[in-house]
Amino acid sequence: MDGKEKLIFHVDVNSAFLSFEAVYRLQHGATVDLRDIPSAVAGAQATRHGIILAKSGPTKKYGVRTGEPTWEAKRKCPHLVTVSPNYALYMCCHHAMVELLRKFSDRVQVFSVDECFMDMAGMPGADQPMELADKIRKRIKNELGFTVSIGISTNKLLAKMGSEFKKPDAVSTLFPWEIAEKMWPLPVEDLYMVGRATSFKLRKMGIDTIGALANCDLEILKYKFKSWGKLLWDYANGIENSEVSPPGRELVKGIGNSTTVHFDVEDRETAHQVLLSLAETVGMRLRFGGRHCRVIAVSIKRAEDLISYSHQLKIQSPIDSTAAIYEYCKKLFDEAWDGKPIRHLGVRVSDLSTADHVQLSMFEKDWEKQKKIDRTVDQIRMRFGPGTIVRSNFIRSGLAPLEGGLSDDASYPVMTSIL
């Protein structure tokens, strides 16, 4: 803004979950490095969570993709070694990396569990960006044991695109004057924010590369894609100027919890039970964050065709109690459910407010008594662990009393359309 040249780094952990896992195992006496063999982090198939969450380099060669069902991956790669995810470990690695990065800049933006932006303008060594990035890369490798790819540029978008160029364990630049040479020849789906649907439409228009998109008539894009068109065109031309947001926390807009139940849910009571376990976690996270919500939503995924639908409700006065959330969830579910077997259920709250003073509407139930119960339960769970208090109706249900994690990974801001 003040005419000073910007310098942004994007740091991306290579095969994050798998690398974290590999390092941990080596530190605990493993003789094989998971990164050197066909391996993957995958959910448990028995509970129908069986998809590939991260894969090693050798696995990549078999054409295995992240997000693909484990059985399919094993068909492509019969000797695939799979390990279960360990989110607590990933958060440890994440924190360790952020801590290290903060030694190089006071402006580090956590972007996800494995990605950070760094504003390096004016930092020591910033006059030699390649050398500086290399120093960071080496320190992470030596001290933390995993490798990263770093992209260097003058804005976040270009830095992020740049970090894709060379991996693992590498530093690349994508300065504005390198866009035409380095970014424009790439297939259009390599551009950040061009997903399946957009890529399909662009290809149908004859736009196959990022360069073709960049040189397309902006008016045509705006006509076809509305506000998306402008964003796509800007990104293809390397235009993006958001700040590396400071460590201060951006407030989360919504809190959700959903689960694929390990059997098909075919009756209302069981569905309610699952909703309760989801509402418990959502409620706790809401209260730990000192927030209340005004919108409650339930989502349902059908077993037969995996199609999801949802139902939501906006209420007058903000709530944060588990019992209140659960009551609304039951109502929403009963109104929305088509009666067909369910694979997946979700609870999500939004329109959040800070909990300072909450006004009670005359027309809605007084949840004050429930709030005291919640608070007590929360305290006990915090002191003695989440499993110490379980609602009696869960004991013989075969369902987890608290669905979803309470780890603080969800509290990290996720990437949005505006970087």
Add this chain to the structure above:
DNA sequence: TCTGGGGTCCTAGGACCC
């Protein structure tokens, strides 16, 4: 024993008001 779970933002359409 087929495909997870956590987010954000945008848009279309309907209800309702002036």
Add this chain to the structure above:
DNA sequence: TCTGGGGTCCTAGGACCC
């Protein structure tokens, strides 16, 4: 009980990201 328009709020669904 004819016609038009603008604005806001709400809901459902779709797109994208990691």
